[in-house]
Amino acid sequence: MQRLWLKITGSYLILSITFILVLWFFISSIIQNTYTDMTKEHLIENAQLVSEVITLGGLDEDRETLDEWTSHFDEEITLRYTIIAKDGTVIADTESDIETMDNHLNRPEIDAVLVRNQEIGESVRLSDTHDMSMMYIAIPFKADGEIIGAVRTSVSTKSIDNAISAIWTTLSAILFIILLVSVISAALLSYNITKPINRVINVTKRLQNKDYSARINSDYSGEIGNLNTSVNALAASLQSHVNEIEESEKQLNSILSNLVSGVVLIDDKGKVALTNQATERFLSKHTSKIYQREYNYVFGPLGIDHLIETVIEDNVSRHDEAHLYFPEERILDVHIAPYYSQGWQQRGAIIVLHDITDIRRLEKMRSEFVANVSHELKTPITSVKGFAETLLSGDVPDEATAKQFLQIIYDDSERLNRLITDLLELSKIEKQAMPLEITKVDMKTVIKNSTRTISKFAHDKNITLHLPEDSSPVYVEADKDRLGQIVLNLVANAVNYTSDNGHIYIDVEERSSKVVLNVRDTGMGIPEESLDRLFERFYRVDKARSRHSGGTGLGLAIVKHLVESHEGEIYVKSTEGVGSTFTVELPKTQE
Incomplete structure (x- = not known):
């Protein structure tokens, strides 16, 4: 804004100087011409006056008297008077000795009146007598109607120049004062104009720097006031729109961050322009290794880069499945569709990834x-x-x-x-068609009652059941019948898979917020590769033996669902040839 202030002031200064120079030359020319004309008129008047005095006084015949009379002019006036006879002889001069002066008939002004019979002769030239530039005016004087000589008045042009110079000095001082006042006025005017504009620029810079609270608080009238009002309205509208955009962006980021499906936007340059956390999780790559990377690099391991290329080139949608094997096996359902901008101009592709591994x-x-x-x-x-x-x-x-x-x-x-x-x-x-009837029950009593049913089968195989001691009850909030079903299935499973003369240990441990049930047997144990699938329906470690024992293969699946319905967890540890331990953790209270 300082540049604008300087530009306005400088432009006004140049314009003022140009105008004043033109005015100065114009006025000085007029003054010079006017003063010259006035001097000329003054010389003519004085010449006419002297001519009349000479004619009326008869001084033309008495040259001694004429010379004496003209000798007194130098004391009173600054003009030079010269009386020239018709033949060009100088008969009187106020400043020079006529004896030393040559014939003046060849002088331009004398030649004009005595030879060419003009009323006035004038010239500006270098004086042969005084060796200076002089202005000469000559008029004839007559006797009985005939020209008998000429009266010449002259003045040094130096006096004219001095007078004009004084006038120019005064004029220059006046014009300089006018110029100074004009420049000061221009500076004040430009400052008053640029000051509110400078405030507008400051506000717009703050808006440019994302400070949308910036406003113009000064009151101005006219166009500046309208400009301030418009800028404030624009800032308010911009702030409102930015707030809406930021809110929309937050909502979009929140939605994308919480989506279980991966979302990727490929721009028209073939680079990833947008992604979410689900995509990072699926691809096991950080955002820095996905964002602004070529889609070939990102999706090459999935084998869908050719689908993306087809979508971008042919403007069609594609659907396929992709497999990942690191860090764990995943099956992804891939949907790829073209991405359009305003005017339905294709700008890239949108990729949506669904994890269908569980499905x-x-x-x-x-x-x-x-x-x-x-x-x-x-x-x-x-x-x-x-x-x-x-x-x-x-x-x-x-x-x-x-x-x-x-x-x-x-x-x-x-x-x-x-x-x-x-x-x-x-x-x-599984359908939760049998709601739990939660009551406070003694875990040890449930174990004792449940094992009575299976004790005969354990006795037939000479298996010893080791029950918890009856020292103190262990209470837990649970469905009594379902809890008994959990214990019965675990103990029956232990009896089925424990050889004759084996042992089954059942104990209960009370902790701060939960109760832990352990069922340990000395049976044949479970292979490590079967532990993850042990609670699946119909899964058997030894199918022939299980079927021979009358098992359905659903007991442990039922136990797992009953434990989870009580907000609990079940674990298993086993060593082949040594035995297995099933651990059930149940919260003391049900919310």
């Missing part, structure tokens, strides 16, 4: 579950059907064999009943 695993589990259920049902059904057909055909040789067949049919039907009962039970638990 595929569940689909696999469902497929396996159907296969397992079919297999589990088919075996007893085939057995029942086969023995029933044998009995119906009458090919049974004796009653003992028939009774044996009927016993097999009964046992398989019991197995079918247990399988269907467990499936229904598991289905109800």
Whole structure:
């Protein structure tokens, strides 16, 4: 803004100087011409006056008197008077000795009046007598109507120049004062103009630096006031829009950050312009290794870079699945679509990544579950059907064999009943169709009551059950029947997989906020590769032995769901040939 102030002041200064110079030359020319004309008129008047005196006084005939009379002019006036006879002889002069003066007939002003008979002769030239520039005016004087001589008046041009110089000095001083006043006025005017503009610029700079609270607080009238009002309105509107944009950006960032699906925006240069945390998690790469990187580098390991290229070049959508194997195996559902800007101009592509690993695993589990259920049902059904057909055909040789067949049919039907009962039970638990009846129960009492059912089977295998001591009760908030079902299934599983003469240890530990149940056996143990799948439905470590023992393969799955319904957790530790330990942690209180 200082430059604008200087420009305005400088421009006004140049304009003022130009105007004053033109005015100065114009006025000085007029004054010089006017003063010269006035001097000329003054010389003419004095010449005419002297001419009349000479004519009226008859001094033309009495040259001595004329010379004496003219000798007194030098004391009173600054003009030089010269009387010249018709033949050019100087008969009187106020400043020089006429004896030393030559004939003046050849002088321009004398030649004009005496030779060419003009009324006035004038010239400005160098004086031969005084060796200086002089202005000469000559007029004739007459006697009886005839020209008898000429009167010449003259003055030094130096006096004219001095007078004009004095006038120029005064004029210059006046014009300088005018120029000074003009410049000061221009400076004040430009300052008053640029000061409010400077405030506007300061506000706009603050707005440029994202300080949207900047406002102009000065009151001005006219156009400056309207400008201030417009800038303030613009700043308020800009602040409102920026707040809306920031709020929208926060919402977008919040949405993108909390999306379980990965979102990636590819710009028209083929670089990643936007991503979210889910994408980082899927690709196991930090944002710095994704943002502003070529899509070939980012998505090359997924094998979808050719799909992105197709979307960008052909302006079509694409869908596919991609597999990742590091750091863990993942299956991603990939949707790629063109990205458009205003005017439907294609600017790149949008990629959406869905993690469908769990879905595929569940689909696999469902497929396996159907296969397992079919297999589990088919075996007893085939057995029942086969023995029933044998009995119906009458090919049974004796009653003992028939009774044996009927016993097999009964046992398989019991197995079918247990399988269907467990499936229904598991289905109800998963659907939460059986709400828990939470009460305060003694864990040791539940263990004692539940193990009575399984004690006969343990006794038949000569397995010793070691129950918790009855020293003090351990209370927990739980569904008594479901808690007993957890204990029963864990102990029954231990009995089934523990060899004869083995031991099963059941103990309860009370902690600050939870109760821990441990069921440890000395059975055959579980291979390490089977521990992660142990709680899956129909999964068996030793399928032949489990099926022979009458197990359905659903007991541990039921236990896991019942524990989780109580907001608890279940763990298993096992060593092959040594035994297994199942640990159940339940909170003391249910919220």
